[in-house]
Amino acid sequence: MPQKRRPIWSSNVALLAAALGGLAAGLMLYFVGGRGSASFVWGFATLPVLLSLLVQIVTSLRRGDAGLDIIAALSMSAALIFREPLAANVVALMYAGGQFLENYAERRARLEMTALLGRVARTAMLHTADGLREVDIDSIxxxxxxxxxxxxxxxxxxxxxxxxxxxxxxxxxxxxxxxxxxxxxxxxxxxxxxxxxxxxxxxxPAAESAYAGIVRLVEAAQQSKAPAVRMADRYALWFLALTLLLAGGAWIWSGDPIRALAVLVVATPCPLILAVPVAIIAGISRAAKLGVLVKGGDALEALGRARVAVLDKTGTLTHGHAELTDTWVAPTFDANEVLRLAASLDQASTHVMAQALIQAAHARSLQLSTPTEVDEMAGAGLSGVVDGRRVAVGGSAFAKSHITLPPNRVTPRFPSSTATIDVVVDGTLAGILVLSDPLRTDAASVIDRLRKAGIDRIVLATGDRAAVARPIVDQMRLDELRSDLSPQAKVDVVLAARAAGPVMMVGDGVNDAPALAVADVGVAMGARGAAASSESADVVLLVDRLDRLADAIGISHRSAKIALQSVVVGLGLSILAMIAAALGYLPPLQGALLQEAIDVAVILNALRALRG
The missing domain is CATH 2.70.150.10 (Calcium-transporting ATPase, cytoplasmic transduction domain A)
Structure with missing residues (x-):
């Protein structure tokens, strides 16, 4: 989080200033004839950077981490021992400058994410009987x-x-x-x-609001470490071994310790540990700018690896804005009263169908009551007490378990493309509410884009009846339909789909949360989705647009490509420079300047992931 990064940023600036100030002061003394004083200033200016680096190395070794910081420490120490203070000062400047550039690049790449954290409201103007009063948002x-x-x-x-x-x-x-x-x-x-x-x-309440959830997700994302970064750490050890072997071999072969120093200098630091984290964080920030919150580098990479997509229907392929289109009621029941009881109970649910009933009741100016003794079975229905009457609302199977008196007439049949909600009042089937939820207008194009992005198999997994979902599968040319699913059954679908490759699960409801959690990468439609699904997911679409999912996959591919490009080119140039140094063609000072140019180039290239 930004608050925790300020001390690191400040120390990087201080070390850079010390190294740069020492180099400038030493050069001034050198050109006015004070060569001995210049050497002392260069050596003295190296010490703060070297001591800071040694502390970092000890701390890392205690955690079991070892990386290319060791090469930087060896090159500075060797330069001081072999009386090359100017080279030592340049290496110190190069290292401090590299840390400064990396930190700046990360701050720049995280800009879109940290901007979200700065918009948290603290107070609000509340209407009271005595007029407006400013209150803390936690009291709302x-x-x-x-x-x-x-x-x-x-x-x-x-x-x-x-x-x-x-x-x-x-x-x-x-x-x-x-x-x-x-x-x-x-x-x-x-x-x-x-x-x-x-x-x-x-x-x-404020703690359960959409923005509070987003802030929590952003904070978690900023603390994560991508698998590619961990992979870079492992390769850094191999590069460390290669550097030491080449430096030692050059010394033994030539008898000149300065060649070993030149090899160490030109290998400090390495594009491998600079480019990868910057490119990954830049990709996360780019996605955030498009309204896609990726919780960490591992989630961004998992998006790019996905080969199977398991999609929920309601709120994912459809807008989730179901509308009440028809109503059947049993004798002795009134249509508005059945809707009022159902909507009153549904106030305790976050399901999109529940919200549709509530909106329909408000449209008819019905007065809703507060439900009590509410018990919800995710993805099936809920029951409770409304105005002293026992009410159950949900699918036909759920409703049957609450019916104690059979209906006194045959219920009608409705079109298979619609969804029906049974309303049971005091053990009697009181009515059936019919809702329709059309497909998103961009659903077909998004499916095509997903296939072009590398998704080989697309499965529709829904709690709806097969008759409701089948037309969607046929229209969208999906590969498989799994219907009438409970939350656990969706988990089983995701696990079974792994046989064809890494699985991406996309959903928006509470009943999708378990499946999102077990998928290789879970994507929640967070614009109107349930908090549980957003917390369980690795990626949250903050905008109610499915096409942004395809954009996020494209960003994942591009970030990985840029990171790999930076590593390959940077490492290739570094290794060529090391060979030239070992052969005596690249002195320590010139090698340090060349390596600094390589580091700047790979960082700037990694930042290209910020752009579309």
Missing amino acids: KPGDRLLIRKGEVLPVDGRIASASAQIDTSALTGESMPVRLSADDEALSGMMGIGSSFDLIATR
Whole structure:
């Protein structure tokens, strides 16, 4: 996190200033005839960098890590021992400059991620009986009415309570154009009001809001270490051995210790440990700018390796904005009362179908009650008490387990492309609510892009009936349909799919969380998805656009390609320079300058992953 990185940044600046100041002061003394004083200044300016480096090496060795920092320490020490203080000072400057550049590059690459952390609201204006009062956001409860003024960041998730609101969603979605929301539309914390002031009804506490979850995910992502970085650490040990062997061989073969020094100098530091982390972090930041939060380098690399995609239907291939299109009610029941009871109970659920019923009830101006004794079975349904009546809402199998009195007439059949929700009241099937949720307009093009990005097999895994999901599979030309799935069954589908390669699971609901957790890379539709799925996933789409998933896979491929390119070219140039130094064609001073140029080049090349 930025707060923890400031001391490192400050120490890098101090070491760079000491090395650069010593080099400049020594050169001034040298040119005015004070060669002995110049040598002393160069040697003295090397010591802070060398001592700092030795402390880092000891700390790393205690953790069991060993890397190319050892070469830097050896080259500075050898230069001082063999009375090459100017070379020692240049190596110190090169090392401190490399650390400064790497830290700067990481800070630049993390810019989009850390920008998210800086938008956390601390207070809000609460409507009270006595007027407006500024309160801490931790005290906000669902149902509180807040005033959002122009330029303020929404502190919690809520629904617009004014006629309209002009919103900037760019921090969460990457969309540059503002959005106009109408009364009762959902607005997420982290968005910014850019028009006239408006009222917001809080729907979640601040700690459970979308933005609070995003901040937690960003902090976790910033602490992760990519497999490619760990791989680079292992290769760094081999490079260390090669460097020492070549330096020792040059000394023995020529009898000149300066050749060994030149080899050490030109190998300090190495593009292998500079380019990879910068390219990976740059890729993560690039994805964040497009509204895709990748929790770490391992998740970014896993995206690129995926060969099988397991997709949920509702909220993934569809928008998850189901609409109530038809209603059947049993005799003695009223259609509005059945909807009111179902919507009242569904206030305790985050499922997209539950939200659809709530919106339908609000559209009919029905007064919802607070449910009690709620028990939810993820992906199946929920039961509870509403106004003293025992209510169960869910799929037909779930509803049957709550029916004690058989229906007194045959229930109708509905089109297979629709979804139905059974409502059981006091043991009787009171009604069936029919909802439809059309495909996303870009779903077909996204499927094509996924295949071009290397996804060989695409499976639709849904809790819906086969009759509902089959038309989607046929229309999208997917490879397999698995329907009527419980959360555990989705886990089994993901595990079975691994036979064809690494698996990417994409979902948005609570029932998807276990499958997201066991997949090689889990992707949550986090714009409106459940908090549980976002916490379980490795990648969260902050914008409600499936095409950004294909963008993220492309970013993964490009970041890996740039990292590999930087390593191969940088290592190749370093090894050629080491051979030239061993043969006596590259003195220590010129070698240090050449290696610094190589390091700068690979870091700048790695930063290309920030661009599209």
